[in-house]
Amino acid sequence: MERLSGLDASFLYLESSAQLMHVCGILQLDPSTIPSDYSFGAFKADLEARISTIPDFRRKLKEVPLEIDHPVWVDDADFDINRHVHRLAVPSPGGPAELAKLCGHMAGIPLDRSRPLWEMYVIEGLDNGRIAIFTKMHHATVDGISGSNLISFLCSLEPGAPLLDLTPLGERYDAAPGDWELFGRGLLNNLGKPWQFVRLMAPTTSVLTKTIRRAREGTAMAAPLTAPRTSFNGNITGKRSVGYADISLEKIKEIRHAVEGATVNDVVLAISGGALRRYLEERGELPETSLLASVPVSVHGTSTKTGGTNKVSSMFTRLGTDVADPVERLRQLAEANAHAKDHHKAIPADTLQEWAEFAAPRTFGLAVRAVAKLKLAEKGPVIHNLVISNVPGPPVPLYFMGAKIVGFYPLGPVFHGAGLNVTVMSANGQMHVGLIACREAMPEIASLAAHFPEELDALHAAVLG
Template sequence: MATPIDPTSTAFLLAESRKAPLHVGGLQLFEPPEGAGPGFVGDLYRQMQQVEEFEPIFLKRPHRSVTTAGQYFWIEDQEFDLEHHLRHSALPQPGRIRELLDLCSRLHGTRLATERPLWEAHVIEGLADGRAALYTKLHHALVDGVSAMRLLQSVLSSDPDAREMPAPWALRKRRRTKDDANLADVPIKALRTALGISADAAGLPRALVTTLSRGLRNESASLALYAPRTILNQDITAARRFAAQDWPTERLRAVGKATGATINDVLLAMCGGALRRYLIELDALPETSLVAMCPVGLNAKEAGSASTTGGNALGTVMVRLGTDEADPGARLRTIHHSMLEGKAALGSMTPTQILAMSAIGMAPAVLTPLLGLQGHVRPPFNVIISNVPGPRVPQYFNGARLVGMYPLSVPMPGLALNITTTSYAGTMGFGLTGCRRTLPHLQRLLIHLEDELAALESAAGVS
């Protein structure tokens, strides 16, 4: 059965190009269970092949033709080939994390074929320490980053003895819940939805005026009007560089507790300070503060669970990173106040209005490269920074302990760097995805992140 693709997801399909693949990804590291032999990774790969029925989201592909009047629809792939989507790879010697990140960089720079379902998974062996890795990617038209993360996590277990666990793409039976569709309720639900949309639409002009007003006053909202030109905002190539590392969440929490900031504020301050150090090294630091676009996943916030139907529901907040501040404490205060302003702006709108205002704020990021104007006009923002919550306790897959989670995301023309983080079992994993040619020595940002966290600890008086 064909279903129309929502406007946001359609935009991701239309905006994609060879040098700007629009998929999100994830790298997971697993420690084999005690007593596992040398064939553990191969056995894991073969087990993930043994799937008879698939979740619908992993079977659907985009389609448009004359019969659809040019509109994109999701249809089920009638020639689905799991061997195309699930791959088995091995690292070259010496099998360091460096070789793993290089492989993920190359895989992440390759577009997904639109004539097939828009996902791939790569089971990777060859790490010198015996760990196994799983790299996955799903098109942004299929799911947003938060939904992708939760969808892949949904097959993990906190029980180290659990076995015969299904692959993420295997169909899983679900109990009927109160949220399931009831035909008797459809007319009432439809009426409520229609009334809600009408009320949201009536409030859109006011929301637009408020958003523009906040942008003109250089206050945080869904629209930024004061982002400077930087080397981050040039055209890009398809080549990717991926850098990853994690830090104890307790270090960020201690800084936040001492300063009255949130963990997310501290995370953004780490990124702002690291970018300041990086741009100073390249003699490319602008006089005014960089602006980060921070996505807010509305579906995930409301439902709190993985979506098996896909789609995107993203709001945005534009945050001043304080890169014009030399003092790390002052930079953290700037970010904290900027986030408070952004949250207040979102709090005054309904979810539908948030989506509409966020689309307006994101429009220049899509239209500028389409018109070939990157580098000639001010960017709508300088960098994308996302924070995706993950499991709080250790997770296992068929006895293998998950020991690391690192997101890979989407650089775009005019936006050469994307920083995405995810929390997991007391750690905060940073995934930095950038254009290999536009941003030299991207891995140095990892050193700067550590230096900046240490500087924030010193400024906050915590050890």
């Protein structure tokens, strides 16, 4: 048994039929590298054997009576691979548009909370002879880094090589404890919350004071609630549209070296800003002020917390969509992000996780329903326009159950008020860009995806000639 951290549990509490809190991914595989040739039956059997050694794939939720505390993870004694791994065929002609539409449909289907919170769909019939794997994992179980690591446990460095040694992960979660035991544990945890609240007040007040000072000096990160409104900033539904693109990591690094002070992440954000500018200009929707992105920041390396899966913080950054010159946009982003990183470092790594311990399921649920029913996301100031994540991946080729991974496009959740998510993952010399949006707000997301390589080429040409 393992109690969910407050941050992990908050993704359960924030979920509704419209605001789905799972993260998805599209893996494109070359089946010709599988040593014994591909068959779905053999593929699933190998996957089942591997998953049986990884407890995180077999754990499910158990609620605490009266919801007085966060749920716990327990082993699923009735685990059945057939409930999690499915076989599909992409509609004819089996191109990128058909695959994206199929994945968008599946991204809009919630996970069954009575089972381990993940699914995989093996998609055949692609016109290029590849196989796609559509993965779905609840955000309560993974963040960007841990999700990437969990998938890597199913990979090897060569087609026929043994997978990673997971001996330390071999022990399963405990069987479900009784309701009275959970209730007692919950009461004890709640007894300490007033003291935790008092303990958090002093450092939080200090952070706020320093933030005000930074704002006056012009060295603070961009402030939330200052974003312009766009067509994808309102109430969302449960329907999703999906797009994806590949851009050259080598070109991004060349740009980074040529522009003083720029980082790879700055270049990615500048490309994102340019792609969004093109998209909004085409529709006559480009705001006069810059779009504002929320950028998740991993604190796995600095957090002192031992429990929980999600170890993230967040910073806000303006994307320079109001700047036509791609080089000037990058320079502005690099300078602003340098301030934002210094500001973020001044905030204790565990702050968000500690405050999230006070999350209450009923309160969060009521808040989500109120936002949807009253359409609060369509009124008043916009907190931020979208979420952009940059997840580092392996610099070498990987093989998923023997099949070479030729593309991995991560897809994060979208929220009321911010109906677009852009997630970028580096892998083997490429940057794989995954885009997901509320379908009503952005039905033609493929056109936005197409602008990413165009914007990279424009920025590369402007910087290096």
